[in-house]
Amino acid sequence: MQNLRVLTGITTSGTPHLGNYVGAIRPSVRASRPAGVQSFYFLADYHALVKVGDPVRVQRSTLEIAATWLACGLDPQHVTFYRQSDIAEIPELTWLLSCVTGKGLLNRAHAYKAALDKNNAAGDDPDQGVSVGLFMYPVLMAADILLFNAQQVPVGRDQVQHIEMARDIAVSFNHLYGEHFLLPAAAVEAHVATLPGLDGRKMSKSYDNTIPLFAPREQLRKLILSIVTDSRAPGEPKDTEGSAPFQIYQAFASAPESAALAQAYADGISWGEVKQALFERIERELAPLREVYDELMQEPAHIERVLRDGAEKARASATPFCARLRQAVGLRALERAAPAAPGGKAARLARPAFKQYRQSDGLFYFKLLDAQGRLLLQSAGFATPQAAAAAIAHLQGRGSAALAEMPALQPQPGQSQALASALQELSKAGGHKRFA
Numbered sequence: 001m002q003n004l005r006v007l008t009g010i011t012t013s014g015t016p017h018l019g020n021y022v023g024a025i026r027p028s029v030r031a032s033r034p035a036g037v038q039s040f041y042f043l044a045d046y047h048a049l050v051k052v053g054d055p056v057r058v059q060r061s062t063l064e065i066a067a068t069w070l071a072c073g074l075d076p077q078h079v080t081f082y083r084q085s086d087i088a089e090i091p092e093l094t095w096l097l098s099c100v101t102g103k104g105l106l107n108r109a110h111a112y113k114a115a116l117d118k119n120n121a122a123g124d125d126p127d128q129g130v131s132v133g134l135f136m137y138p139v140l141m142a143a144d145i146l147l148f149n150a151q152q153v154p155v156g157r158d159q160v161q162h163i164e165m166a167r168d169i170a171v172s173f174n175h176l177y178g179e180h181f182l183l184p185a186a187a188v189e190a191h192v193a194t195l196p197g198l199d200g201r202k203m204s205k206s207y208d209n210t211i212p213l214f215a216p217r218e219q220l221r222k223l224i225l226s227i228v229t230d231s232r233a234p235g236e237p238k239d240t241e242g243s244a245p246f247q248i249y250q251a252f253a254s255a256p257e258s259a260a261l262a263q264a265y266a267d268g269i270s271w272g273e274v275k276q277a278l279f280e281r282i283e284r285e286l287a288p289l290r291e292v293y294d295e296l297m298q299e300p301a302h303i304e305r306v307l308r309d310g311a312e313k314a315r316a317s318a319t320p321f322c323a324r325l326r327q328a329v330g331l332r333a334l335e336r337a338a339p340a341a342p343g344g345k346a347a348r349l350a351r352p353a354f355k356q357y358r359q360s361d362g363l364f365y366f367k368l369l370d371a372q373g374r375l376l377l378q379s380a381g382f383a384t385p386q387a388a389a390a391a392i393a394h395l396q397g398r399g400s401a402a403l404a405e406m407p408a409l410q411p412q413p414g415q416s417q418a419l420a421s422a423l424q425e426l427s428k429a430g431g432h433k434r435f436a
């Protein structure tokens, strides 16, 4: 069985902060380690251009984020770590996908809708400041994912809609051109801590309340001292509930350490002491990583090499896959064009067909489509391809009569007549179409 393919992108639009570390970087680096998982992590610099028009910032952020992930233990030998803009197949696939993506689907994207709503609320032209890049963002993201046939995509909640759109786009493409894409699923970490920022709201660049992950030691201390607290005096018992320094502490400390600090709160520890404890606890984890980070930042040529090697690894599968997709849509060398003849591909397609495929849940499915590609019958998941094939063989052998015996099959409502005739046609012809 093939490894589970996990893929995620990091937009290169800013400097990583503690919230990114706790919420994304640390868990992702851990998740990339087990055997049996094939991880693809990339720097989404094309996506950054949607938000950032400052070339220096895009370059700087790319360097900082790459150095951060490497310093935090991402192993480029084990993980395919690359820069989106080094893979020319990504924008190429974006176009192929654009042509099977309904404009209406993109109209529903949250980020795009939010921009329109904001303009409407301000009484501006709805399209004011809205680039086509923003509108196309979900298609570019679908290309990132589908080009590598990733099954699992770890993202924050705000990105779940984009993964659902990638699925929809994959389904449209598969429907038109055959089963080329696995359908990806979002993996949202259920209990990932969101850290409060300096002002107690969620730590986020857009609130300007962040603590940069690799701020120099003294700056880190100063920032931690500036975290908001209530005005309780030393000696007064304090609430851990809703206390920003406590929440941040918990994200770094063990359970007994957090329990000890909670006790200190109850015993009236001063805010100054709380913040000193927080600083020391964070520093204990980050100081060794910061040392590596600072070294890497002095060696941009080394990072450039790591990313180029990663891109080469990524393109080893992306290039042939993209070539196959070009073939599928008809971007083909002319001398190899085969006229559609009876018994050729076109003739075969103009008949009902079973299609077998594998979903991101690891199970094997099939469906029956009529000659026009309409869905007649959908199977449930089978544990093995052999089991799915056996079910198909049974259907072909017994026709409609087999349906009653096989509760795992779901005929499409209102299609029983079409289904019966399709099965009859297939039982004569044995036209079983199979996809890898």
Ligand code: TRP
Pocket: 007, 008, 009, 010, 011, 044, 047, 140, 141, 144, 145, 153, 154, 155, 159
């Ligand atoms: N849009 C994602 C974010 O802002 C980053 C991203 C780009 C991504 N391409 C991706 C994430 C593909 C997962 C898969 O967080």
